[in-house]
Amino acid sequence: MKLHRIAMMRRVCLAQMAAISLCIGGIAAADILRTDVETLSSTAFAGRSIGTPGSAQAAEYLAGRLEDVRAVPLAGNTYFLPVAINEVVLSGASGSLSADGQPIAELGRDLTVSQGLVGPVEIEAAVTLVRYTATSTSFPEGFDPEDLNGHLVIAQRADPPSTPLGDRAGALLGTLAASRPAAVLTATPDLRDLLDVETGASVRKYRLATAADQALGGRIDAGVIDDIFGAADTVNDSGAIEIRTLESTVRLEISLDEVQSRALDEVNVAGTVPGSETQETRILLTAHYDHLGNIDGTIFPGADDNASGVAVLLGAIQRLAENPAEVAVDVVLFTGEEHGLLGSTAFVEAPPISLSSYSAVINVDAVGRPFADQAEFADSIFASAVECFRAIGNALEVGAHETGLRILRFDDVPALAPLSASCEAQRTGTGGAPADQIPFLTAGVPAVLLTGGLHADYHQPGDTSDKLDYDRLDRLSRLVEIAVRSLAVAR
Numbered sequence: 236m237k238l239h240r241i242a243m244m245r246r247v248c249l250a251q252m253a254a255i256s257l258c259i260g261g262i263a264a265a266d267i268l269r270t271d272v273e274t275l276s277s278t279a280f281a282g283r284s285i286g287t288p289g290s291a292q293a294a295e296y297l298a299g300r301l302e303d304v305r306a307v308p309l310a311g312n313t314y315f316l317p318v319a320i321n322e323v324v325l326s327g328a329s330g331s332l333s334a335d336g337q338p339i340a341e342l343g344r345d346l347t348v349s350q351g352l353v354g355p356v357e358i359e360a361a362v363t364l365v366r367y368t369a370t371s372t373s374f375p376e377g378f379d380p381e382d383l384n385g386h387l388v389i390a391q392r393a394d395p396p397s398t399p400l401g402d403r404a405g406a407l408l409g410t411l412a413a414s415r416p417a418a419v420l421t422a423t424p425d426l427r428d429l430l431d432v433e434t435g436a437s438v439r440k441y442r443l444a445t446a447a448d449q450a451l452g453g454r455i456d457a458g459v460i461d462d463i464f465g466a467a468d469t470v471n472d473s474g475a476i477e478i479r480t481l482e483s484t485v486r487l488e489i490s491l492d493e494v495q496s497r498a499l500d501e502v503n504v505a506g507t508v509p510g511s512e513t514q515e516t517r518i519l520l521t522a523h524y525d526h527l528g529n530i531d532g533t534i535f536p537g538a539d540d541n542a543s544g545v546a547v548l549l550g551a552i553q554r555l556a557e558n559p560a561e562v563a564v565d566v567v568l569f570t571g572e573e574h575g576l577l578g579s580t581a582f583v584e585a586p587p588i589s590l591s592s593y594s595a596v597i598n599v600d601a602v603g604r605p606f607a608d609q610a611e612f613a614d615s616i617f618a619s620a621v622e623c624f625r626a627i628g629n630a631l632e633v634g635a636h637e638t639g640l641r642i643l644r645f646d647d648v649p650a651l652a653p654l655s656a657s658c659e660a661q662r663t664g665t666g667g668a669p670a671d672q673i674p675f676l677t678a679g680v681p682a683v684l685l686t687g688g689l690h691a692d693y694h695q696p697g698d699t700s701d702k703l704d705y706d707r708l709d710r711l712s713r714l715v716e717i718a719v720r721s722l723a724v725a726r
């Protein structure tokens with residue numbers, strides 16, 4: 236079907252060649268982008284959720300497209316890089332947190348556990364309150380984070396959470412997480428109001444088969460914590476985090492009616508275009524192809540998220556294959572982004588190419604519509620960390636200039652300001668927009684995200700291919716190509 240459609244378009248483009256400067260391989264570029272987006276978001280692919288036939292079909296389609304555009308496999312003789320994912324389905328969870336044999340919080344009423352739950356839980360542990368503010372700068376005198384090993388930690392913000400967390404406070408909390416507590420519950424104001432009590436429902440969880448066991452993480456109603464420890468109105472302004480451990484232990488118990496697990500054989504799809512001068516320095520282009528799939532009988536097509544980014548990279552790679560840059564350019568299309576950056580994390584854990592070869596990673600996610608669908612953003616694209624990675628930022632500016640696009644930072648728009656962070660946090664992946672560039676940043680590889688920002692159909696069944704602007708995608712595809720050439724020369 237794909238080859239037939241592209242063959243048809245080739246004829247159309249040749250007929251219009253005199254008028255169209257934006258043909259690649261004899262086809263109007265915007266038409267190729269549209270075909271890729273329409274195919275990936277079609278009902279045949281059923282929303283490309285991991286572990287479904289739609290995801291496998293999408294991977295096959297993308298391998299075919301990489302071959303079409305003359306990218307060669309990145310590793311060995313296949314475009315597929317295996318990603319082993321475990322799926323666990325937990326049904327009928329119930330449980331409570333109790334002190335002195337009395338329940339103080341009940342799962343689904345004033346307690347949730349969203350992280351690390353893979354089976355029944357029985358924990359008897361010391362409970363420690365960690366109360367902090369955005370401007371916390373130290374631990375109390377004599378406190379050793381290792382003391383929290385095996386504890387149930389309650390983390391509570393004592394100031395309004397709208398203030399972004401300072402770097403120092405973030406680093407201190409990171410130290411606590413590294414001390415291997417048994418569970419971390421975040422005290423959340425009015426959790427009781429937010430909970431939709433559905434403990435009997437089943438929950439599906441995914442993690443990499445290689446992942447270490449994760450500590451339990453969840454939320455507890457702040458009112459419960461105030462009852463035990465007293466309200467947080469006595470925050471000292473010395474900058475020290477308040478840390479208090481109760482004398483008696485607490486018990487966290489969660490039982491499940493059923494636990495089902497299965498192994499999913501997912502793949503990242505990866506190709507490369509060798510450089511004209513060197514294969515030593517490389518540039519990596521990434522986008523995730525998975526989406527949310529079919530939820531309760533409704534398909535989430537994921538046209539913008541992220542068939543758009545995949546199409547943009549295929550366009551850029553096609554031009555680079557026709558006229559290679561000085562350096563090698565790799566493209567990896569990730570699986571499992573929607574369930575916790577699984578494909579990108581797996582790639583970074585076992586890279587087929589040494590990560591130190593990469594001078595830049597450009598991750599493209601949800602770029603087919605202007606921010607909030609507002610016309611004033613039709614020519615704008617948001618880029619993360621461009622002020623922190625100057626070489627990449629400059630190269631993107633060259634591409635933007637030549638394509639009539641405008642690069643914005645998240646803090647240029649108040650609604651997206653929470654996605655911005657200090658350079659320290661962005662460089663290390665501890666802050667910034669949660670997307671597939673994060674595992675690279677954590678591994679010390681310079682990486683940026685290009686995204687259109689959010690719109691009303693984000694993660695909705697209405698994220699369909701007819702709402703995308705294909706001229707915008709074509710310009711973005713050229714922006715990425717030009718940025719790659721610019722980075723290749725600047726190496």
Ligand SMILES: [Zn+2]
Binds near residue numbers: 540573694
């Ligand atoms: Zn998404």
